[in-house]
Amino acid sequence: MNPKHIYIYSPAGAVRDKAAFKRAVQRLRGQGHAVEIDEAALKSHMRFAGDDDTRLAAVHRAAASGADIALISRGGYGLTRILDRIRYPVLARAAERGLRFVGHSDFTALQLALLARAGGTSWAGPALCGDFGGEEEPDEIMQACFDDLLLGQGEGTGWRIGRDDPMPAPRARRGAAATAQVPPSWSIRDATLWGGNLAVLSGMVGTPYLPDVRGGILFLEDVNEHPYRIERMLTQLLHAGVLARQKAVVLGQFTGYQTVAHDRNFRMATVVAWLRSQLKVPVFTQLPFGHVPTKVLLPVGAKVQMVVENREALLFWGHLEGSHHGHGDHAH
CATH class of the missing domain: 3.40.50.10740 (Murein tetrapeptidase LD-carboxypeptidase, N-terminal domain)
Incomplete structure (x- = not known):
């Protein structure tokens, strides 16, 4: 290099x-x-x-x-x-x-x-x-993504979404193969990728420093925040209208917290299910980003394309006709 x-x-x-x-x-x-x-x-x-x-x-x-x-x-x-x-x-x-x-x-x-x-x-x-x-x-994936950035070669990243993440119904093929089905897929183009730490971002609501991104892809992560506090911050973004304006919400890694007996099975999965019940836009999980060793690099403010097919999610921000698979493909 x-x-x-x-x-x-x-x-x-x-x-x-x-x-x-x-x-x-x-x-x-x-x-x-x-x-x-x-x-x-x-x-x-x-x-x-x-x-x-x-x-x-x-x-x-x-x-x-x-x-x-x-x-x-x-x-x-x-x-x-x-x-x-x-x-x-x-x-x-x-x-x-x-x-x-x-x-x-x-x-x-x-x-x-x-x-x-x-x-x-x-x-x-x-x-x-x-x-x-x-x-x-x-971490090898983080280092590889960082090297890609240094070389100007990173064009995108990918990961496997959670088991409970939404997938559209398969589309039926036309013509003679009408009984066959196309694998489920979902995609959006020209969406602004933005986000980061949930606690920091939610604390910027109502200030001139939170961008008014509409039709974007919002990614979020946090550390040392109990699931109920995560939900409380997401509620702030929900009531402020931030979440409904996006085309997708992508959740990264939420780590470093401990649940207690008083939670009575209130977990991050509970928070994610509640969030989905409040939104019409899809909520995807397992993005390899956060306060964890294995993290991909993400261009904040860039126009991206996102594709989800067969539980594999891909984010493209480089040349769409070129090689799409970044080192993050192997993260999860």
Whole structure:
């Protein structure tokens, strides 16, 4: 792989695991990349990576870096504090020139604000410490998707949807083979892909930083949130009219919670079934994205095509006539 310029910065939480940070930088450099570390990447102020002014300046330095990838060190919390001060046209122009902003979790706030305020695209994907800084090698699928992004080769991704996910009835063939049936399939074209962390996104409802996407594909994930809290946040999006305006809702990984006896069998499956009862648009599950090692990279704000056939879901954002199967095909 040709060496790429990766800029590391900390727009949200402070880096607590310095060993993971160092391992991740060494790992990326070992892959041949030129890794540039922002001057404030390891600063600390309360729970933040520096005060608001420091982190705001880091965001703008990342945009001006001329790098191929601007990768957050970690998520945590902090970006919503500075959304009203970010120069979104500057970030959007950097993205148009080829800079890919990459991250997830708290980074959802910047991604959605960039889309809402300047129509800028970014990538939902790994963070430095959590995905490249472990003692074990990075997840193969995540690494392959990241490499595809670096090379400009990623055109889409795929996964196997849940057993209870909706599928349309088979279509009967015409003519002599009228008794045969075409395999069930579902597809949409030219839909804006958007979403990210559910807690961050739902907290942006009613602000000018949540994009008003209509006819889109909304993907969601979360961590350390009990199913009833997941349902409560989905209810917020439902009552705000956000969910009904989409062509599909795609649920990623919801991890890190524990149910208790008091739940009486109230589980994530209960939440998903309730959500489907409230919506006319399909709700698909098992997207390999979230606070998990195996994650695909997703272009936030891009026009995509989605196809579901025989329980295999495919998202295309590249050349539709070319090879569609990204590394994420093997994720689940």
